Amino acid sequence: MLRDLETTILPQFQLMIEAVEKSCEHRRELELWLKKLKDALYEAADMVDLYDRQLHKEKPMKKLVRKLNIGMSHLALQKSNKIRRSLNKFEKIAFEGNTFHELSNRRPNMTTSIPPQRVFGRDDEREEIINKYLLSKRGFSAVAIVGIAGAGKTTVAQLVYNDERVVEHFDVRIWVCVSREVDVFKHTREMIESASKKECPLLENLDALQGVLMKMIRSKKVLVVFDDVSCDESMNETEWEQLVAPLAVGDNESKMLVTTRTENMPMALCPKNIMRLKDLREDEFISLFMHHAFGETKLNDSYQQEELEKIGKQIVQKLGKSPFMAKAVGGQLSKRREVGAWRAALEREDLNDTAQALLWSYQRLDTALLLLFQSIS
Structure with missing residues (x-):
C-alpha cells in the first residue's frame, strides 16, 4: 500500500510545483488542495507511528493478552484497517491533484526555439542532423x-534550428510545441x-487559416519543428494529416524535424530518419551537473570547492546519465554549498531512483515554494 502511494503522490507533487511556477490563476484552489493533502499526510503518518509503537510493546504483552483471552489478531486487524482507511483517504486526496494537471493542459506550451545559454555536448547530434539530413537535396x-523525457531532445532541436547554416539554407523556419x-x-x-x-489574423475558419499559411510558404524551402510530440493510443491520425497538409506547397527540399519519446509516430509525419539520442559522455555530464551546482562562480575557500567537486563527481554516478536529474539535483545542491549537505546527499541509497530523487528535490525547494506548502494550516 505504501509503495502504491509512493508512485501516486510523487507525480502529484510534480503537478503542484508546475502549477505554482506557471501561474497564480488557480492559486486558491491549489492552496485548499495542499491543505487537505497535508492534513491527510499527517493523519496517515500518525497512524503508522502509533502502529509501530504498538508493535514494540507487543512481545511483553503476549502472555497477558492470552490470559485475558483477547484476540491479538483481532486487535492487529483493527489497527491495520485504521491505517488502510487513513492511507486510502490520503490516496483519494492525492488523485484530486489531477485537476491541476487538466488546468495546466490549457496553458500555453512552454518550449521555444531559443536554446539554453550553456549547452554541454550534443555537437555530434547537431552536426549529423544538419549535414546528413537537413542540408541534403534528396527531397x-x-x-x-x-529519447526519454529530459534527455535533451528539445535542446538538440534548438541547436539545429538556430545554426547559421540552417538559417541561411531555409527561407522559412517554423517552431511549434505540440506537447x-x-x-x-x-x-x-x-x-x-x-x-x-507576427500575431496571426483573427480568423475562425480553418480553411482560411491554412490558406494564409500556404501563401507564406509556397515554393519556399521550409523547416518545420514539431517539438515534444506525444505519440500514444490517443493520437489522432486525421488531425495530423490536416495539420501537415499545407506544407506540401513548399519547395521539395523542405524538411521536418520532430522530437518525441517514442518511435510510434503519426503516419503523416512519416520520418524516414530516426536519431535515438544517446547519453552524454561522462565528462559532459559532469560539466552539466557542476554548472547547475556552482554556476559560473567558485567558492572563495579552495579546499571546500575541491571537496564539493570531489563529492559532486560521486553524486553524478548515481543520476543515471539523466540531464534532467543533473539539473534538478545540481540546482538544489547549489543552494547549500556545504560539505556536510553534499555528503548527506551522496549517502542516500535511493538517489539514483528518479522518483525518490524528485521527492528529495521537492523537499529542498527554494523558500518561496516551500512556504506555500508549509504555511498552510
Missing part, C-alpha cells in the same frame, strides 16, 4: 529525435505566427 524528408494533443486550428495559428513573427 522532402522528416527527421525524428527520439499534448494535436489541435489543428491552434497549431496552424502557431505555425503562421512562428513563420511571420
